[in-house]
Amino acid sequence: DVKVTQSSRYLVKRTGEKVFLECVQDMDHENMFWYRQDPGLGLRLIYFSYDVKMKEKGDIPEGYSVSREKKERFSLILESASTNQTSMYLCASSLLVAGYGYTFGSGTRLTIV
Amino acid sequence: AQSVTQLDSQVPVFEEAPVELRCNYSSSVSVYLFWYVQYPNQGLQLLLKYLSGSTLVKGINGFEAEFNKSQTSFHLRKPSVHISDTAEYFCAVGIQGAQKLVFGQGTRLTINP
Numbered sequence: 001d002v003k004v005t006q007s008s009r010y011l012v013k014r015t016g017e018k019v020f021l022e023c024v025q026d027m028d029h030e031n032m033f034w035y036r037q038d039p040g041l042g043l044r045l046i047y048f049s050y051d052v053k054m055k056e057k058g059d060i061p062e063g064y065s066v067s068r069e070k071k072e073r074f075s076l077i078l079e080s081a082s083t084n085q086t087s088m089y090l091c092a093s094s095l096l097v098a099g100y101g102y103t104f105g106s107g108t109r110l111t112i113v
Numbered sequence: 114a115q116s117v118t119q120l121d122s123q124v125p126v127f128e129e130a131p132v133e134l135r136c137n138y139s140s141s142v143s144v145y146l147f148w149y150v151q152y153p154n155q156g157l158q159l160l161l162k163y164l165s166g167s168t169l170v171k172g173i174n175g176f177e178a179e180f181n182k183s184q185t186s187f188h189l190r191k192p193s194v195h196i197s198d199t200a201e202y203f204c205a206v207g208i209q210g211a212q213k214l215v216f217g218q219g220t221r222l223t224i225n226p
């Protein structure tokens with residue numbers, strides 16, 4: 001069964017910490033995405049990667065960075081976590097052309113205290 | 114650029130009643146259309162998709178959607194809902210050659226016994 005795996009379902013971190021969220025896909029997809037989901041705001045794209053070491057800012061990149069050193073792995077980094085980054089984070093992957101849709105991970109609910 | 118509007122943020126229905134979740138899109142070129150479902154504290158999973166061909170698309174769990182090009186709509190329907198259909202539903206649109214999908218804001222479907 002093809003899969004996108006997010007390393008943690010629930011995570012609690014302190015303000016000011018550097019936080020790493022990991023995502024791994026086993027479908028040999030070119031594209032990988034990080035979204036954040038907040039009540040009433042839908043899905044907001046943070047960053048997108050279309051190839052190893054290639055990235056593109058999404059709608060809300062401030063306070064975040066990403067790393068894609070291998071095709072199957074896409075990491076989201078909160079450089080200095082703040083309470084307004086408490087949210088549900090969703091990773092997704094797709095073929096180079098998104099016409100066949102995305103496959104999503106189960107999500108990481110991150111709480112910054 | 115394309116956009117997606119889900120006309121209802123919340124839809125309450127009684128168990129075994131029919132339901133329609135509305136989705137309208139805007140695009141100047143041909144589109145691909147998707148419906149995703151998100152159960153509580155989980156990621157999104159694909160319900161159904163329209164790429165081309167028959168405008169009536171059948172998906173998992175008894176859901177179906179109809180692509181209406183003239184009305185730029187892709188409404189999701191189920192003739193008889195169950196408590197287990199309680200979830201958030203997202204409509205998404207992509208265009209040929211594009212790498213990213215555009216998501217609607219989501220519709221929360223609540224099933225009352």
